[in-house]
Amino acid sequence: MNSAEIKKLEDLYTANTYARYDVVLESGHGARVKDPEGREYIDFTTGIGVNSLGYCEPGWVRAVQNQAGKVQHLSNLFYSEPGAKAAEKLVSLTGMSSVFFANSGAEANEGAIKAARKYSFMNFGDIDRYRIVTLEGSFHGRTMATITATGQSSFHKYFTPFLQGFDYAGINDLDSLKKTVSDKTCAIMIEFVQGEGGVVELEKEFVFGIAKLCEEMDILLIADEVQTGIGRTGKFMAYDHFGVKPDIVTVAKGIGGGLPIGCVIFGEKAKDALGPGDHGSTYGGNPVVCAGADYVLSKFMDGGSFLEEVSAKGDYFREKLMKIPGVNGVSGIGLMIGIDIGEKDAKTVCAEAIKRGLLVLTAKSKIRLLPPLNIEKNDIDEGLAILADSIGAV
Numbered sequence: 001m002n003s004a005e006i007k008k009l010e011d012l013y014t015a016n017t018y019a020r021y022d023v024v025l026e027s028g029h030g031a032r033v034k035d036p037e038g039r040e041y042i043d044f045t046t047g048i049g050v051n052s053l054g055y056c057e058p059g060w061v062r063a064v065q066n067q068a069g070k071v072q073h074l075s076n077l078f079y080s081e082p083g084a085k086a087a088e089k090l091v092s093l094t095g096m097s098s099v100f101f102a103n104s105g106a107e108a109n110e111g112a113i114k115a116a117r118k119y120s121f122m123n124f125g126d127i128d129r130y131r132i133v134t135l136e137g138s139f140h141g142r143t144m145a146t147i148t149a150t151g152q153s154s155f156h157k158y159f160t161p162f163l164q165g166f167d168y169a170g171i172n173d174l175d176s177l178k179k180t181v182s183d184k185t186c187a188i189m190i191e192f193v194q195g196e197g198g199v200v201e202l203e204k205e206f207v208f209g210i211a212k213l214c215e216e217m218d219i220l221l222i223a224d225e226v227q228t229g230i231g232r233t234g235k236f237m238a239y240d241h242f243g244v245k246p247d248i249v250t251v252a253k254g255i256g257g258g259l260p261i262g263c264v265i266f267g268e269k270a271k272d273a274l275g276p277g278d279h280g281s282t283y284g285g286n287p288v289v290c291a292g293a294d295y296v297l298s299k300f301m302d303g304g305s306f307l308e309e310v311s312a313k314g315d316y317f318r319e320k321l322m323k324i325p326g327v328n329g330v331s332g333i334g335l336m337i338g339i340d341i342g343e344k345d346a347k348t349v350c351a352e353a354i355k356r357g358l359l360v361l362t363a364k365s366k367i368r369l370l371p372p373l374n375i376e377k378n379d380i381d382e383g384l385a386i387l388a389d390s391i392g393a394v
Contacts, residue, residue: 064292132187
């Protein structure tokens with residue numbers, strides 16, 4: 001089918017829930033992807049951070065294909081090798097204790113919310129100690145619990161009534177946080193870099209203040225690493241930049257390399273919060289998906305050289321971006337990049353870049369980049385040249 005035929009078919013038969021760009025994508029390799037007519041695009045989006053090793057990385061493809069040829073699914077009533085191996089690597093790389101597999105970031109955050117409330121009840125016996133504090137500007141998912149946890153009113157329209165038990169504190173405002181936390185708080189959930197909120201980093205002193213408060217009040221610290229984790233910031237987890245250790249960590253997106261997966265990773269304090277019957281997921285731990293995740297995780301078992309390359313590429317991006325006329329500043333860490341283009345409209349620049357053969361994202365008023373972690377230098381240079389022309393044309 002050609003692009004026009006595919007767009008017509010989708011418009012007729014799929015729900016109108018996405019404001020899509022007028023582009024059909026069909027095949028890709030590395031940081032480049034083509035439409036059905038053969039036009040090539042450089043991709044600085046990786047499916048919003050999902051294709052962490054780019055398109056169709058050969059080793060990842062073999063791992064997925066090999067497992068699909070053995071068995072495609074087993075329920076969680078049985079053991080399987082791919083999930084066990086992926087969980088072992090996650091625990092080894094994080095120093096945490098155990099892993100629960102789900103299918104998405106929102107589901108991982110749902111699991112973390114349930115675990116925090118169960119932990120609180122187990123340890124305090126107070127049925128009213130269930131409140132969770134998140135930050136203004138945060139984004140934690142689109143289920144009813146995670147959209148309530150999200151600290152952005154724009155995501156709250158139309159869907160009331162919301163679930164009880166979520167409070168919001170100002171970002172990088174420790175006084176606001178302390179006023180929001182109460183004796184009914186069981187957890188504080190944060191993104192160390194807010195992606196959908198505009199690629200905004202938390203300040204280290206603010207993070208230290210959160211960690212200290214959690215320790216003093218026996219409140220669980222939940223790190224939402226759905227977008228920031230699995231090497232995206234040049235460390236395996238974004239919290240590694242801040243010198244704190246969360247009690248629960250959620251990951252998704254990049255860990256699967258392109259397949260749907262979410263994980264709740266439990267530290268020592270919270271590892272026994274959920275027991276048999278407390279939580280589950282039919283597709284969670286799917287062996288094909290876990291085979292892909294295990295391959296992605298194997299890239300980080302090299303003593304740190306892969307992460308050093310990610311960090312160096314992030315520095316290179318920033319150096320080049322700050323030389324582009326119209327770029328006022330760059331936020332984010334590693335290969336999670338926000339570009340301040342002043343009064344220019346980010347969505348207009350994004351559309352212009354697509355016309356010229358570059359795929360980029362937006363986050364609030366910024367251009368957002370989430371390129372493959374293994375992107376080649378020539379793809380960076382060519383893509384940034386297109387971005388410079390696109391900013392200049394708007």
